[in-house]
Amino acid sequence: MSNPGYTDITAQTVPFPNVTRSNELYRRAGELIPGWTQLISRRADQFANGVSPTYAQWAKGARFIDVDENEYVDWVNAVGAVILGHADDVVDTAVKAQIDRGSIYTLNSPLEIELAEELCATIPSAEMVRYTKGGGEACAVAARIARGATGRDKILICGYHGWHDWYQAANFGVDPESGEYPFAGIEPIGVPRALAGTVIPFTYGNLNMLAARLDEHQGEVAAIMMEPARSQLPPPGYLEGVQALARKHGVVLIFDEVSCGWRQSIGGIQEAVGVTPDMTVLAKAMSNGYPMGAVVGSRAVMEPAARMFISSSYWSDNIGLIAALTTIRELKRRDATTHFRAIGEKLRAALDQALVAAGLEGRCTGLFSNPGVSLALPTGVDPRKVSTLFIQEMARRRIHTYMGFRATLAHGDREIEQTAEAAAAAFAVIKHGLEHDALDRLLVVDLKKEPFRRLVR
Numbered sequence: 074m075s076n077p078g079y080t081d082i083t084a085q086t087v088p089f090p091n092v093t094r095s096n097e098l099y100r101r102a103g104e105l106i107p108g109w110t111q112l113i114s115r116r117a118d119q120f121a122n123g124v125s126p127t128y129a130q131w132a133k134g135a136r137f138i139d140v141d142e143n144e145y146v147d148w149v150n151a152v153g154a155v156i157l158g159h160a161d162d163v164v165d166t167a168v169k170a171q172i173d174r175g176s177i178y179t180l181n182s183p184l185e186i187e188l189a190e191e192l193c194a195t196i197p198s199a200e201m202v203r204y205t206k207g208g209g210e211a212c213a214v215a216a217r218i219a220r221g222a223t224g225r226d227k228i229l230i231c232g233y234h235g236w237h238d239w240y241q242a243a244n245f246g247v248d249p250e251s252g253e254y255p256f257a258g259i260e261p262i263g264v265p266r267a268l269a270g271t272v273i274p275f276t277y278g279n280l281n282m283l284a285a286r287l288d289e290h291q292g293e294v295a296a297i298m299m300e301p302a303r304s305q306l307p308p309p310g311y312l313e314g315v316q317a318l319a320r321k322h323g324v325v326l327i328f329d330e331v332s333c334g335w336r337q338s339i340g341g342i343q344e345a346v347g348v349t350p351d352m353t354v355l356a357k358a359m360s361n362g363y364p365m366g367a368v369v370g371s372r373a374v375m376e377p378a379a380r381m382f383i384s385s386s387y388w389s390d391n392i393g394l395i396a397a398l399t400t401i402r403e404l405k406r407r408d409a410t411t412h413f414r415a416i417g418e419k420l421r422a423a424l425d426q427a428l429v430a431a432g433l434e435g436r437c438t439g440l441f442s443n444p445g446v447s448l449a450l451p452t453g454v455d456p457r458k459v460s461t462l463f464i465q466e467m468a469r470r471r472i473h474t475y476m477g478f479r480a481t482l483a484h485g486d487r488e489i490e491q492t493a494e495a496a497a498a499a500f501a502v503i504k505h506g507l508e509h510d511a512l513d514r515l516l517v518v519d520l521k522k523e524p525f526r527r528l529v530r
């Protein structure tokens with residue numbers, strides 16, 4: 074790995090990729106599409122706005138090509154939705170063959186049963202299965218089933234669970250002046266105020282707070298819905314404690330594994346830590362980029378769903394079903410967990426080495442499925458300046474990433490080396506910026522917007 078040294082930093086010898094067409098398309102999007110994009114995480118202001126690519130035209134394996142013909146190593150991977158690698162040959166061949174047999178039937182497809190059997194054999198909490206297309210939708214279905222099965226209305230939440238009214242109502246419990254909305258600049262506008270108080274957040278890791286919330290709303294809580302992990306494994310005993318409280322209060326325990334599922338362990342965080350919830354929400358990576366989501370759970374909790382109105386035309390289209398079935402089988406066949414561990418550990422070691430080479434204090438930490446760089450910054454330094462500068466300098470070197478990294482099985486040594494080399498240069502720029510109070514001068518873009526807070530407080 075080459076250390077660029079300060080000469081490179083001050084002279085900034087590496088030119089930025091030309092992203093003129095991306096920027097022009099984004100300007101047009103602003104006129105035609107309120108909010109520019111369909112997914113907040115795809116907005117330009119989530120990256121180095123004006124320097125990072127915004128529109129792509131091709132993606133394969135661990136890489137994509139933007140509309141200006143620049144090639145990047147991709148560590149975002151459709152915000153985790155791509156797990157085997159972009160345009161995976163096995164999944165795509167299965168999908169294309171299915172298209173020839175019909176993408177959707179008038180009748181039901183036997184694939185529905187086949188995928189349900191595969192999920193029940195894979196996810197510890199799965200005895201019965203319902204499908205959706207997306208993660209937020211699956212969370213809404215899980216909330217409906219839990220409310221219907223218990224006859225109670227309130228839901229305690231910890232994490233991000235999508236855009237639907239039932240969940241966004243949690244924002245009514247937050248003082249608008251506090252800046253505690255999940256996403257800066259987005260308020261619960263359009264969410265019925267009548268839902269205020271129906272969804273109540275609790276802080277991850279704090280069992281006393283959860284117990285107090287359950288006591289306070291005794292007999293009214295249908296479910297605890299939570300992300301069982303995000304960037305670290307849960308503290309020992311924590312999920313067991315949550316499960317014990319849920320049982321004590323007769324509350325349905327739902328793990329939202331939309332983001333943490335599949336990579337750390339194919340059976341999810343629940344399999345990795347050995348705590349089985351009553352219900353699980355799955356989506357994103359389960360189908361390697363084809364729209365698919367699922368709610369799985371115990372027979373006791375899921376069976377009442379037969380009497381509830383939960384129905385939609387595209388939930389069982391053949392494309393999502395075959396993509397999910399093939400992806401799950403390929404994850405097993407390719408021994409995904411072992412590979413993700415190897416990729417994650419190599420990346421962590423390479424980034425740690427890059428930090429040392431740059432003389433910057435920090436570590437690459439977190440789950441092997443989602444490692445992230447955390448820097449020890451001097452007091453008074455705005456971390457947003459540093460993360461924006463990192464993204465800017467990585468984009469300059471054709472690496473598309475945040476400070477956190479999510480691999481696919483297509484990421485190999487070449488991508489890790491290229492990333493570590495770019496990171497060493499980016500870290501050296503940051504070090505220079507910190508030492509010379511020059512972060513503002515080195516930044517050529519506006520500060521990136523914060524990602525939405527996940528209400529994990």
Ligand SMILES: Cc1ncc(COP(=O)(O)O)c(C=O)c1O
Pocket residue numbers: 207208209210212232233234235236300329330331332333356357
């Ligand atoms: C934990 C979790 N739940 C739900 C969702 C919503 O999924 P989707 O964007 O597919 O609606 C996400 C998306 O990031 C998520 O991370």
